[in-house]
Amino acid sequence: MGKSLAVSPLAPARFPDLPVIDGVTFATIAAGVRYQGRTDVMLAKLAPGSAVAGAFTRSATRAAPVLDCQAKIGGASDEGAAIVVNSGNANAFTGRGGTDAVEAITAAAAEACGVPQSRVFTSSTGVIGEPLPHERITAVLGDLHAKLDPAGIEAAARAIMTTDTFPKGASATVEIDGKTVSIAGIAKGSGMIAPDMATMLVYIFTDAVIATDALQHRLSTHTETTFNCITVDSDTSTSDALIMAATGASGVEVADNEAFDAALRDVMMDLAHQVVKDGEGAQKFVEVAVTGASNDDEAKVHAMAIANSPLIKTAIAGEDPNWGRVVMAIGKSGAPADRDRLSIRFGDIEVARDGWRSPDYSEEDAAAHMKGQNVVIGVDLGLGEGRCTVWTCDLTHGYIDINADYRS
Amino acid sequence: MGKSLAVSPLAPARFPDLPVIDGVTFATIAAGVRYQGRTDVMLAKLAPGSAVAGAFTRSATRAAPVLDCQAKIGGASDEGAAIVVNSGNANAFTGRGGTDAVEAITAAAAEACGVPQSRVFTSSTGVIGEPLPHERITAVLGDLHAKLDPAGIEAAARAIMTTDTFPKGASATVEIDGKTVSIAGIAKGSGMIAPDMATMLVYIFTDAVIATDALQHRLSTHTETTFNCITVDSDTSTSDALIMAATGASGVEVADNEAFDAALRDVMMDLAHQVVKDGEGAQKFVEVAVTGASNDDEAKVHAMAIANSPLIKTAIAGEDPNWGRVVMAIGKSGAPADRDRLSIRFGDIEVARDGWRSPDYSEEDAAAHMKGQNVVIGVDLGLGEGRCTVWTCDLTHGYIDINADYRS
Structure with missing residues (x-):
């Protein structure tokens, strides 16, 4: 990014106070990978x-760091670990050179942190197709290790930003058997957001005791209803x-604890919503709630068709309660729908019922709802019990400004 | 549309001279369905x-006129027929009232033209969800019939426009056995363009002799590679x-004539390209040619993922040869791809080969190609013989201007 972007109007007032997670320390540095004058590499070290x-993208053109992480997840957990993330360059579609860069970075981080290379996870975010100048990262890992700080998570959230206009963090604490368990997470993401399996870059830490398999199961389950239900x-x-x-x-075992599970889902949902609220050019936060589908999968197909429709997203930008375009999106989604059973609402205002405009529909009331910063589109298909809610933002001139010259 | 839009920079210099098709006459009128001060209803009458x-949309929320046409296509052809089209209101998602409107219009047209109601085809285009004031149309059918003119096809092309910035027409003539057969077609379409089966509103006429089944077969076949391969x-x-x-x-039978078949496909392709060139906000005409896929269907999935990617379309608007986003779109499409066999070109410039940037890639040359009005993105997957070419336009501020307040 050559230019600085205005902070999203949907941004929270300030970065939240995140709890320190015992066993995790953070450090950041300005390594000049691509950006000048800001931090762009973060290191997180995890206790033995x-x-x-x-959870990772399902893209068929996955980047080298993603492939390396996927190969390592599920491995032994009785040793320390480390996470290295750089912004500015995605090390994606960089061929053999990309794999070599991951090898160099993870080897250097393993040595600096004194952990096995098989326990070093690395991510890269930024431009696709440019060789990653990995020597700029390996050169600073010693300095990073010397600066590790249990309170460094906010700085870490800032170092991983690309077109993000605000750093993203969320946390929860749960009392279990008189002890406190904490969860803290950070995320980056603003464009190229239509996660499939996981999304963007997200790091979540907890001091809970939980086995790797149980942790993976919870993470995968909640990913489906949080990060996999947002789209920019x-x-x-x-x-x-x-x-x-x-x-x-x-020291608190949480494998079967429902309060911990709910708190984890809340943190993931909070981070997912923050990514949408920092969607490129976003002026409005949009919830699309589909009910009455034949099953949940079909509800999601409809919800995503609505959330991804450029015509709906521009209508929201124009504060136009253009529900005809919602009908269009349902029609094109490919999932079953019966035009004459459709009901549609904007916020609490019923717009259409049984395949036609509601008799007491007030365009004025619907327009008032559209003027708010939070827009809710509700659709009931009248077919069954399937439901899904997804979140997106509007499509504005800002999106085009940002993306017509991201690389310049 | 409350405001008038600038003509697309991709528009042809002028409407083409279309041949008169013996057996077809046209009339248009300003009925005030929604727009003021312009024609908005066209009648075409077809000889016995x-x-x-x-061919029609596959949308699950098809409009009443579409359902009525689909029920009538394939019927007897030994009587005259008529086509009635209005712009300004799509008569879509209008419930029982929508069906009644179609019934009233087709009955009135049948009476005015002296043809069976089962041979009156009607289309409506414009805003979705508003009741169609069909009495404004039925009231003018007598006047329209009195004005029918064999040379009225250009006026018809103008009467069916909505957000179109230019009327669309194309034609061909073929010499067969010393006689001339002519084809002339018109189309409207500018936004909400991702055809599935057919597209927009298109009317094509010929004086050839061909049975209904043979005509339907040719039309359906060519629709797949023309109108179903464009997206705005x-x-x-x-x-x-x-x-x-x-x-x-x-008097010329064309059922097995290859020259006629090729001419028909050319007319359909020309009209399809004109729709893309009038894509809302379009500044550039984009061809996406995918080769080397395992089969043609998978090639189309990749091509459409590229052509529909907002990140690619905004990069094209910004004249940025951002081929990393092409890699991204191939990765997300869901169809098989092998990152390390991918080749990408912009125009004649090879950008990437075997999963990495080409050794002799010149960003300067690629940028020069992007500055032209016609952009070509070529992708070879290196997997097989499957291929597909689709056409789209860039995503500009103009699209948002038009769609943020289409209804106002």
Whole structure:
């Protein structure tokens, strides 16, 4: 990015106070990978015994760091681990050179941190197709290790940003058997957001005690209803990665704890919503709630067809309650629908019922709802019990400004 | 449309001279369906014996006129027929009232033209979800019939426009056994363009002699490689309709004539390209040619993923040869790809080969290609013999200007 972007109007007032997670330390540095005058590499070190789980993009053109992480997830957890992330260059579609760069970075991080190379997870985000100048990263790993700080998570959230206009963090604490378990997570993501399996770059830490398999199961389950239910532009990244580490430092076993499970889902949902709220050019946060489908999968197909429709997203930008375009999107989605059973609402205002405009529909009321910063589109298909809710943003001039010259 | 749009920079210099097709006459009128101060209803009358074929949207929320046409296509052809089209209101998602409107219009047209109601085909295009004031159309059918003119096809092309910035026409003549057979067609379409089966509103006429079944077969075959291979915004209309009529007035049988078949495909391709060139906000005409896929269907999945990617379309608007986004789109498409066999070119410039940037790639040359009005993206997957070419336009501020307040 050559220019600086205005902060999203949907951004939270400030970065949240995140709890320190015992067993995790962070450091960041300005390595000049691509950007000048800002941090662009972060290192997180995990204490021995940490469990690590992950979820990654399903793209067929996955980046080299993603392939390396996927090969390592599920491995032994009785040694320390490390996470290295750079912004500015995605190390994607970089051929053999990309694989070599991952090898060099993970080897150098293993040596700097004193952990096995098989426990070093790396991510890269930024431009696709440019060789990653990995020597700029390997050169600073010693300095990074010397600066590791348990309170460095906000700085880490800033170092991984690309077109993001604000750093993203979320946390939860749960009382279990008189002890406190904490969860803290950070994310980056703004464009190329239509996750398929995981999304963007997300790192979540907890001091809970949980085995790797149980952690992976929870992470995968909640990914489906959080990160996999957001979309900014229907474009799926080559580099999406979500990594979660449980250090066990609290001494509290959470494998079967429902409160922990709910808290984890809340943190993931919060981060997912923050990514949408920083969607490129976003002025409005949009919830699309589909009910009455034959099953949940078909509900999601309809919800995503609505959330990805350029015509609907531009209508929202124009504050136009153009529900005819919602009908269009349902019609094109490919999932079953019966025109004459459709009901549509904007916020609490019923727009259409049984395949036609509601008799008491007020365009004025619907237009008032569209003027708000939070827009809700509700659709009931009248076919069954299937449901899905997804989140997106509007499509504005800002998206085109940002993407017509991202590389310049 | 409350405002008038600048003519697309991709528009042809002028409307083409279309041949008169013996057996077809046209009339248009300003009925005030929605727009003021312009024609908005067209009537075409077809001589007895005309064969009529059609292709229509696959949307699950098809409009009432589409459902009525689909029920009638394939019927007897030994009587006259008529086509009635209005712009300004799509009569879509209008419930029972929509069906009643079609019934009233087709009954009135049948009476005015002296043809069976089962041979009156009607289309409506414009805003979705508003009741169609059909009495404004039925009231003018007598006047329209009195004005029917064999040379009225250009006026018809103008009367069916909505957000179109230029009227669209194309023609061909073929010499067969010393006689001349002519084909003339018109189309409208600019947004909500991601045809599935047929597209937008298209009417093609010929004086050739051809049976209904043979005509339908040719029309359906060529639709797959022409109208079904264009996309403006990935949004599929509720109202797409393509109707072709063969009057037989030339006395030339063309059922097995290859020159006629090629000419028909050329006319269809020309009209399809004109729709893309009038894509909402379009500044550039983009060809996406995918080769080397395992089969043609998978080639089309990749081609459409590229052509519909907002990130690629905005990069093209910014004249940025951002081939990393092409890699991204191939990765997300869902069809098989092998990153390390991918080759990509912009125009004649090879950008990437075997999964990495080409050794002699010149960003300067690629940028020069992107500055032209016609952009070609070529992808070879290196997997097999499957291929598909599709056409689209760039995504510009103009698209958002037009669609953020289409209804105002």
